[in-house]
Amino acid sequence: MSLWSLRVFLVISLACTNHAQDPIEIYAAVSVAPVLEKVISSSSSTEVYRINSASSSLLAQQIKQGAKADIFASASVEWVHFLESTVIHKWEGLTNKLVLIKNKEYSGSCSFDDKTPLSIADWTHVPAGIYAKKALEQLSMFEQKKPYMVPSLNAHAALAYVVSENIPCGIVYRSDAQISNEVDIVPSELDSITMDIRYSIATLSDNAAALELWNLIKDPKNKSIYEDFGLYYRDTEP
Missing domain, CATH: 3.40.190.10 (Periplasmic binding protein-like II)
Incomplete structure (x- = not known):
């Protein structure tokens, strides 16, 4: 691809x-x-x-x-x-479904309850970001993670930040995660969330x-x- x-x-x-x-x-x-x-x-x-x-x-x-x-x-x-x-x-x-990803070279944490920067599509209007916000709200983690989230123009821009190592972790669609060989899908609380x-x-x-x-x-x-x-x-x- x-x-x-x-x-x-x-x-x-x-x-x-x-x-x-x-x-x-x-x-x-x-x-x-x-x-x-x-x-x-x-x-x-x-x-x-x-x-x-x-x-x-x-x-x-x-x-x-x-x-x-x-x-x-x-x-x-x-x-x-x-x-x-x-x-x-x-x-x-x-x-589609949401997944948590990290750059392959990153060995640190991608937890939602720490200060690790998180790449995410703009949650004010971009569907991928809106879905991610809803998922984090279901997990009661959105507000505490919000100061460390970096919004992007669209779903693939959120992926690009992680691919380029500018941001170590991100929330993207599963289909987006399959585009690049530079990221890994990380098991997370998102796996238990059902999103339409x-x-x-x-x-x-x-x-x-x-x-x-x-x-x-x-x-x-x-x-x-x-x-x-x-x-x-x-x-x-x-």
Whole structure:
């Protein structure tokens, strides 16, 4: 799996094709963008597409302000609800979980009840950070750990801090932890927390080609690809 997905800023992936039509614009949360690229590129589809990747919250705000998006893949159902008036179809069949990670070279503690710095996505608006905050609140550890938490722009930025050794420990999605060989998953209290970390992938236009790609994305035949990327594919939606 490529580390291209660790980029903090907008990532654009344009399918290689000679067709002249406008590309299908896919706005995808950074934690799901790499697997969507794999699903589409591994298929027989010849549709022209472009994946724009950032945090779900930033993408939703861009779409709300008029950015053209045919498909929106959010790491949180709430940001799709935010765009409800423009949603045509949606699928909520992918889930994830939170894990505690550390840099492989770090030999110290990653405890939630000490002063070890902790990398975490911004808990005020980024889904990965919001989920992490809720988990720590369930453990009654958020307030005591808050002074030592370093918020980042999105889920992969939180991972990048740990990969680069700027921060020794972090809370990320399981799928993010699998991106890098530079981190280890650490057993923690998070393992006992049940969180509804559910992706919502929606069509926002009546573009027939976009609907075709959306149907491809949710096709059960891609279950093994999602699982290879650390995501869980639900055979039935909640």
